[in-house]
Amino acid sequence: MVLEATMICIDNSEWMRNGDYAPTRFQAQADAVNLICGAKTQSNPENTVGVLTMAGKGVRVLVTPTSDLGKILACMHSLEIGGEMNLAAGIQVAQLTLKHRQNKKQQQRIIVFTGSPVKYDKKVLEAIGRKLKKNSVALDIVDFGDDDDKLEKLEALLSSVNNNDSSHIVHVPPGSDALSDVLISTPIFTGDGEGGSGFAAAAAAAGGVSGIDFGVDPNLDPELALALRVSMEEERARQEAAAKRAAEETARHEKGEQPLNSQDANMTEVGSITAPESENKRNDLMDDEAALLEQAIAMSMDDAKSGPSVDTDMLEATREDQDLAFALQMSVQDGAKDSATQTEMSKVLGDQSFLSSILGSLPGVDPNDPSVKDLLVSLQGQSEQKEDEDKPPSEDER
Amino acid sequence: MSAESTTAVQRAQVDLLDFVDWSSVECLNYNSSHSLVNALKQGYREDEGLYLESDADEQLLIYIPFTQVIKLHSIVVKGSEEEGPKNVKLFANKEHMGFSNVSDFPPSDTAVLTPENLEGKPVILKYVKFQSVRSLTIFIEDNQSGADITKVQKIVLYGTTVETTDMKGLKKIEEHGH
Secondary structure, three states, X not given: OOOEEEEEEEOOOHHHHOOOEOOOHHHHHHHHHHHHHHHHHHHOOOOEEEEEEOOOOOOEEEEEEEOOHHHHHHHHHOOOOOOOOOHHHHHHHHHHHHHOOOOOOOEEEEEEEEOOOOOOOHHHHHHHHHHHHHOOEEEEEEEOOOOHHHHHHHHHHHHHHOOOOOOEEEEOOOEOOOHHHHHHOOHHHHOOOOOOOHHHHHHHHHHXXXXXXXXXXXXXXXXXXXXXXXXXXXXXXXXXXXXXXOHHHHHHHHHHHHHHHHHHHHHHHHOOOOHHHHHHHHHHHHHHHHHHHHHHHHHHHXXXXXXXXXXXXXXXXXXXOHHHHHHHHHHHHHHHHHHHHHHHHHHHHHOHHHHHHHHHHOOOOOOOOXXXXXXXXXXXXXXXXXXXXXXXXXXXXX | OOOOOOOXXXXXXXXXXXXXXXXXXXXXXXXXOOOOHHHHOHHHHHOOOOOEEEOOOOOEEEEEEEEEEEEEEEEEXXXXXXXXXXXXXXXXXXXXXXXXXXXXXXXXXXXXXXXXXXXXXXXXXXHHHHOOEEEEEXXXXXXXXXXXXXXXXXXXXXXXXXXOOOHHHOOXXXXXXX
């Protein structure tokens, strides 16, 4: 949970066309970058990540450090391969962007992907490393591609930067293993000895299987798979917390959440501009949808209220309209609070003497009026009935 | 705030250690086993074995924010004769400086430390430049012998607070030849 600003330096040189990492070196690198961005932003919401390319016409900063995952994923699309990688300039530009980060309390980190030969001297690299260390910038190097000369230089660079093991180097040999899978188990992903974050652990578990988790092949659409994975992870964590309170509904949740997950994935893909909003809304919506489901189920057992049914219809409409989703979220939040206080209310209502005293204080209501009395009795009976109904289904479910 | 001593231009100065905001103190290019705390904090700085040491090269950049606005009168920098600091630049109220921008603006004051200073003689600063200091940045440019590592034994800051002068905390500092 370290507060960190990270700059990722991507190698988009001609060497990236090589297919020794499936499907191409470039694609494998892009997947790894996406995963890293996700992991960083998840481990601490205030973390920022930026991206720059080192080859092509020259070093170019694509995204300045931001916590907006959508922006980062979007800029990965428009990358082109060409030219030669300029490692020294890349690192120096990265250091400069980190220096001008908005939140000065963040630790500085640079992650470099080197997939092509390094043309700089060892001495130059060591000098750069020392400068990084002096300014307390940590450096992670992901070395892939096959070049013996590189190894020595990169190790020298690492040792000149390394301060208390905060910098790491990972060598990824070519082969069938995806670059991202190899990275997941390294300290680059898990942070400095913190142990795997929930994200890394889940990603590793999912990645270990062929990868077809939610009916989506990660190779075909890594972003969608990523979004699904993340939302599933969040959902799992939340469910465990809510398990006691809504024990009988959790089973129904899992059936109901699958279609909802794909809906959320759509929303994140479409709204790249409004991505930060939709991320937050998605999380909030998930909470409220769960509350809605609860209400819907209670309603179907109860036949007491008609409010939630209106909301579930509106939920369909939100698949298209995100503004409406936001408005809905506001109104549903109130509804969710109501359902929580419902059981307390029923106890209060059950106390007839208390109720009649309240009614007496209301203008225009005479507690001795027979119709009022009947109403009170029926309310009390209904609340008892509801409690009885709640208990047997929970026993059945378990 | 009565000026009871008519002789001294400086009134009784206080050790500003109590007003340091420890949560935001930063030091760049220090060796992690010899950190800034060794030179600043009460018990640590008296210990001969504990000192602040530089890492990659001989320069050090120390950022000390204060919990309230203070006036800085003088500083004491103690170190060894060879590896103690020599040229020290002080910047008032400059947040988050880096080694690259130390030369961008003129320092509020510069001190060239002599071996006497390194023994414990305070360096009197340009008081007018340090009238309302929220944070102090100390840039140690090089050391006495030009060695690769700079070692600082102790740093003490003397001054007064702006809003209130805590009359109970007034301490006179011993000065040689003043």
